[in-house]
Amino acid sequence: MNILPLFLLIIPTLALVAIVLRTCPKTAATVAATANFFLSAVLFYLYCQMGPAPFDFNLPWASFPGLPTIHLHFGLDGLNLPLIVLATTVSLAAILVSPADCKRKEEFFAYLLIMSLGGIGAFLSFDLFFFYIFHEFALIPTFLLIGIWGPQNRAYAAFQITLYLMIGSLVLLAGLILLVLSVPEAARTWDMIALQKAIAESLSNAATAGNTSAMIALSYPFLLIGFGTLVSLFPFHSWAPAGYAAAPPGAAMLHAGVLKKFGLYGLLRIALPLVHAPGTQMEPTWAAWVAAWQYLLLLLLLGNVLYIGFVTMAQKELQTMLGFSSVMHMGYAFLGLAAYSEIGFAGVVLMMVAHGLSAALLFGLAGEIQQRTGENRMDKLGGLASSAPILATFFLIGSMASIGLPGLANFAGELLIFMAGFKTYPSITFFAIWGVVIGGVYQLRAVASIFYGPAPEGLGEVKDLTMAARIPYLILIAALFLFGLAPQLLLQIVQPSLSKLFGGA
Amino acid sequence: MPYLAPEIILTALAIVLLLLEAYGAISARSVGIWSLVGIAVAIVVTLFTEVGAEPMYFWTDPNAAEGTAGKGLYMWDATARFYKLFFLGTTGLVIWMSMESAAQPVGPKTQPIRAEFYILPLFVAAGMCLLASAADFMVLFVSLELVTITFYILVAYQRESATALEAGVKYLILGGLATAFLVMGIAYVAGFAGTTSFAGIIAKYNTPDHLPVAVALGLLMILVGFGFKIASVPFHLWAPDVYQGAPTPITAFLSVGSKAAGFIVLVRVLNEAFGPTAYATWGPALTAIAGCSLVLGNFAAMHQRNIKRMLAYSGVGHSGFILMAVLSGGVPDGPGIAQAGMTAVAVYLATYFLASLTAFLVITIVSPTPEEESIRSYNGLWQRSPLLAAALAASLISLAGIPPFAGFVGKLGAFVVALQFHHYGLFFIAAISAVAGLYYYLGVVKAMFWSEPLEVTPIQVSVPTQVLLTILIFLLIATGLCMEVFAWLVR
Numbered sequence: 001m002n003i004l005p006l007f008l009l010i011i012p013t014l015a016l017v018a019i020v021l022r023t024c025p026k027t028a029a030t031v032a033a034t035a036n037f038f039l040s041a042v043l044f045y046l047y048c049q050m051g052p053a054p055f056d057f058n059l060p061w062a063s064f065p066g067l068p069t070i071h072l073h074f075g076l077d078g079l080n081l082p083l084i085v086l087a088t089t090v091s092l093a094a095i096l097v098s099p100a101d102c103k104r105k106e107e108f109f110a111y112l113l114i115m116s117l118g119g120i121g122a123f124l125s126f127d128l129f130f131f132y133i134f135h136e137f138a139l140i141p142t143f144l145l146i147g148i149w150g151p152q153n154r155a156y157a158a159f160q161i162t163l164y165l166m167i168g169s170l171v172l173l174a175g176l177i178l179l180v181l182s183v184p185e186a187a188r189t190w191d192m193i194a195l196q197k198a199i200a201e202s203l204s205n206a207a208t209a210g211n212t213s214a215m216i217a218l219s220y221p222f223l224l225i226g227f228g229t230l231v232s233l234f235p236f237h238s239w240a241p242a243g244y245a246a247a248p249p250g251a252a253m254l255h256a257g258v259l260k261k262f263g264l265y266g267l268l269r270i271a272l273p274l275v276h277a278p279g280t281q282m283e284p285t286w287a288a289w290v291a292a293w294q295y296l297l298l299l300l301l302l303g304n305v306l307y308i309g310f311v312t313m314a315q316k317e318l319q320t321m322l323g324f325s326s327v328m329h330m331g332y333a334f335l336g337l338a339a340y341s342e343i344g345f346a347g348v349v350l351m352m353v354a355h356g357l358s359a360a361l362l363f364g365l366a367g368e369i370q371q372r373t374g375e376n377r378m379d380k381l382g383g384l385a386s387s388a389p390i391l392a393t394f395f396l397i398g399s400m401a402s403i404g405l406p407g408l409a410n411f412a413g414e415l416l417i418f419m420a421g422f423k424t425y426p427s428i429t430f431f432a433i434w435g436v437v438i439g440g441v442y443q444l445r446a447v448a449s450i451f452y453g454p455a456p457e458g459l460g461e462v463k464d465l466t467m468a469a470r471i472p473y474l475i476l477i478a479a480l481f482l483f484g485l486a487p488q489l490l491l492q493i494v495q496p497s498l499s500k501l502f503g504g505a
Numbered sequence: 506m507p508y509l510a511p512e513i514i515l516t517a518l519a520i521v522l523l524l525l526e527a528y529g530a531i532s533a534r535s536v537g538i539w540s541l542v543g544i545a546v547a548i549v550v551t552l553f554t555e556v557g558a559e560p561m562y563f564w565t566d567p568n569a570a571e572g573t574a575g576k577g578l579y580m581w582d583a584t585a586r587f588y589k590l591f592f593l594g595t596t597g598l599v600i601w602m603s604m605e606s607a608a609q610p611v612g613p614k615t616q617p618i619r620a621e622f623y624i625l626p627l628f629v630a631a632g633m634c635l636l637a638s639a640a641d642f643m644v645l646f647v648s649l650e651l652v653t654i655t656f657y658i659l660v661a662y663q664r665e666s667a668t669a670l671e672a673g674v675k676y677l678i679l680g681g682l683a684t685a686f687l688v689m690g691i692a693y694v695a696g697f698a699g700t701t702s703f704a705g706i707i708a709k710y711n712t713p714d715h716l717p718v719a720v721a722l723g724l725l726m727i728l729v730g731f732g733f734k735i736a737s738v739p740f741h742l743w744a745p746d747v748y749q750g751a752p753t754p755i756t757a758f759l760s761v762g763s764k765a766a767g768f769i770v771l772v773r774v775l776n777e778a779f780g781p782t783a784y785a786t787w788g789p790a791l792t793a794i795a796g797c798s799l800v801l802g803n804f805a806a807m808h809q810r811n812i813k814r815m816l817a818y819s820g821v822g823h824s825g826f827i828l829m830a831v832l833s834g835g836v837p838d839g840p841g842i843a844q845a846g847m848t849a850v851a852v853y854l855a856t857y858f859l860a861s862l863t864a865f866l867v868i869t870i871v872s873p874t875p876e877e878e879s880i881r882s883y884n885g886l887w888q889r890s891p892l893l894a895a896a897l898a899a900s901l902i903s904l905a906g907i908p909p910f911a912g913f914v915g916k917l918g919a920f921v922v923a924l925q926f927h928h929y930g931l932f933f934i935a936a937i938s939a940v941a942g943l944y945y946y947l948g949v950v951k952a953m954f955w956s957e958p959l960e961v962t963p964i965q966v967s968v969p970t971q972v973l974l975t976i977l978i979f980l981l982i983a984t985g986l987c988m989e990v991f992a993w994l995v996r
Binding site (some may be wrong): 025061062063064066067070131132136137139140144145147148155158159162163166170171173174177179181 | 791842845848849852869904907908909913914917918920921922924925932936937940943944947951954955987988989991992
């Protein structure tokens with residue numbers, strides 16, 4: 001049983017081998033992604049029945065002089081399972097929307113599979129080493145996907161996103177190394193859970209508490225900015241809109257939907273629980289240092305919500321607008337994290353899933369629109385609803401989800417986040433909540449300008465989505481409704497893990 | 506005596522091959538093959554020679570002073586074995602590259618590859634293997650000169666071409682200058698210590714006091730000499746021109762073998778001849794050198810159009826990364842360099858060996874003439890030969906330090922050491938430089954994968970080289986994921 005999660009990684013690898021052996025690339029990728037999708041559903045079901053224990057796979061991997069032993073430690077718990085479901089769902093949709101006969105199709109689908117593999121592997125790993133390197137897997141494929149298949153401005157955007165994410169990753173790496181080094185040599189480990197315990201122990205031991213709290217406090221800004229850059233925390237966000245606008249739809253869906261959540265997951269799982277380690281106390285000076293960074297985070301998240309919100313309103317190109325909008329929504333997630341409560345964290349997990357699904361849906365549909373009209377400027381589009389009603393309906397549903405309408409998954413996440421936020425930081429939340437209005441303005445304006453009103457001159461008949469092309473979007477929409485109408489489905493597995501994280505029973 | 510086997514095998518083989526070739530009894534190609542066989546034998550013997558827990562010494566001094574008894578001129582330990590294997594592997598791949606470039610069509614001004622082009626690297630390898638075991642400044646100097654002087658010949662091998670001559674002259678003059686510094690430094694240190702043996706020097710100066718000024722000055726001069734070998738700023742000025750002008754296999758040899766030779770003697774001297782107190786002297790100096798190498802190497806490489814020049818500057822940057830790992834000293838009562846640092850240096854060099862030699866092997870095939878060394882010539886290489894493009898991409902991405910390729914493990918080790926020994930400023934510089942590095946490596950990847958090719962003729966690669974390239978790509982990924990193999994090599 002404990003090797004079952006491993007198949008989430010083995011299946012895409014087999015598909016890669018199949019592509020190398022000249023199977024039809026889209027077929028191989030689709031089969032693998034479908035298998036993964038169902039496997040994650042089965043895992044979800046089994047997890048609800050049996051809890052986390054049967055899925056723990058732990059294998060000593062490599063020891064390396066001077067470093068703690070690296071373990072191949074994969075497992076499931078309430079925090080990563082929702083993200084794994086998200087990753088497999090979005091991967092399937094991203095592969096389905098990609099055209100089977102694009103140029104150099106073998107490479108295209110291979111890179112998509114590697115991206116998906118990286119995302120799933122990072123969420124599955126409980127070992128910091130593999131957690132980090134799986135995320136890095138996606139870096140070069142993203143570069144190539146944008147560079148070779150990007151619709152516009154590809155060279156600049158490809159370099160920008162890759163170099164930016166590399167800086168973020170290196171800052172993050174420094175933070176992770178400092179964390180590992182923060183405990184006495186005998187207790188050092190790469191294992192997230194064991195490390196958390198070791199740090200708590202070291203903090204409660206008078207002899208080592210000083211050094212450990214200094215190292216953790218020192219690592220906190222690195223983790224915050226490192227993970228923050230990967231989630232496009234203001235002002236480290238500029239890679240996201242440009243990169244997503246220049247990426248082929250499949251890559252944008254995977255990156256915005258799945259890989260961007262890596263940073264939030266890391267903050268939720270590693271950075272914040274450590275500086276707030278339950279039942280322990282950091283030395284006062286270092287606690288003050290951490291608190292100072294906490295306030296900075298609060299200011300930056302307002303930048304995400306309000307400043308980027310207004311920037312989003314000013315966008316003229318659809319994909320760039322969606323890119324900025326996804327940056328803006330990360331502000332809510334940061335608010336939920338900063339609030340540091342069970343409710344807030346549960347909201348963040350819900351919101352990660354919801355935003356991943358809705359962002360993937362919107363980026364996919366934006367790709368369809370551009371492919372059909374050859375146009376991505378919103379003022380040059382119009383009236384598409386009459387010729388492509390299904391496309392318009394899907395886009396409207398995605399927009400509603402993105403705005404946070406009840407019934408769709410985003411609402412539940414945002415609600416919990418704002419509740420938690422009001423409890424801890426009422427004034428900041430008061431400002432942040434205006435983001436919902438801003439989001440409504442730009443998202444509805446986009447819908448109106450693309451799908452309603454008179455069609456501009458020269459915009460020919462637009463074909464609607466064919467039956468087959470609707471499948472990926474229907475999957476995403478179904479998931480949005482499912483988790484929107486029954487958030488309990490996720491919360492029931494998230495909550496026990498969160499209470500463990502917060503030091504409860 | 507198996508402990509000296511590689512040196513003896515290589516020297517004997519080289520002399521026999523020279524004689525055979527002089528009397529015309531053997532073709533150049535068979536000389537190449539015999540050289541490879543000799544290296545393979547040396548590798549096997551070295552691999553199966555036992556390593557004790559404590560270093561073994563040979564040619565001990567019967568009249569040794571108190572505290573240095575039992576220490577001799579030549580030492581054998583895990584470090585020596587690792588670096589010997591490293592140098593033998595490098596030489597083998599370099600000879601393979603030479604045979605590959607001998608198969609390329611000859612331009613009007615290019616010399617055909619003759620037998621000595623395979624024989625001279627054997628002498629270099631023998632010298633480098635000796636360096637890995639040197640426990641005395643006399644042995645160190647003589648073997649370093651064996652390496653350097655042979656390189657003077659190899660660098661200027663294409664003597665009809667102006668760039669090669671320029672490279673030869675630059676390497677000769679600046680190399681001579683570096684040697685002069687080294688000799689001067691050794692003279693100061695040995696003059697004050699009264700001995701040239703590492704054990705004698707450390708016995709005299711491993712006290713809590715600072716080093717005497719003259720000895721400190723001598724140590725700094727020795728560092729200048731080594732700084733030239735490892736091509737670190739400000740002693741890197743020769744590297745771009747020499748790398749560009751030398752035949753590509755020799756460039757590879759310089760960039761991997763010669764650099765590693767510089768590092769092994771550097772860590773040996775800092776570890777065996779000077780103790781933790783000397784850190785006050787060399788620590789600040791090497792910190793400055795490392796920082797400058799990182800910044801200058803990586804940022805200068807961003808603007809290069811010639812791929813060998815680009816790799817020269819990037820090699821300067823890599824020296825900076827490795828120096829970061831060397832800087833793990835100054836712990837009272839510890840060794841000159843901490844074990845973690847020694848391991849990190851070795852692992853970084855091992856990953857650099859794989860990536861760099863793969864890259865140069867591809868360059869040997871794709872750029873037979875100097876005109877084809879521009880990065881533009883790599884445009885669309887993916888269409889012309891997927892294997893070559895994949896190999897070059899894998900090696901460059903590994904050099905950039907991105908997982909799952911081996912280079913990440915090397916960088917991780919260096920970063921851990923830097924943070925462990927509180928070199929936060931240096932770490933910051935290194936991180937920025939690594940991103941700059943990614944930029945120019947990706948520039949080549951972009952040329953190979955997106956840009957329209959200048960010509961579309963497919964490039965033919967011989968079957969053995971195809972196999973070798975596949976193995977190298979596999980190793981780049983496999984050692985990046987299973988880094989246990991490095992632990993096994995340096996244990």
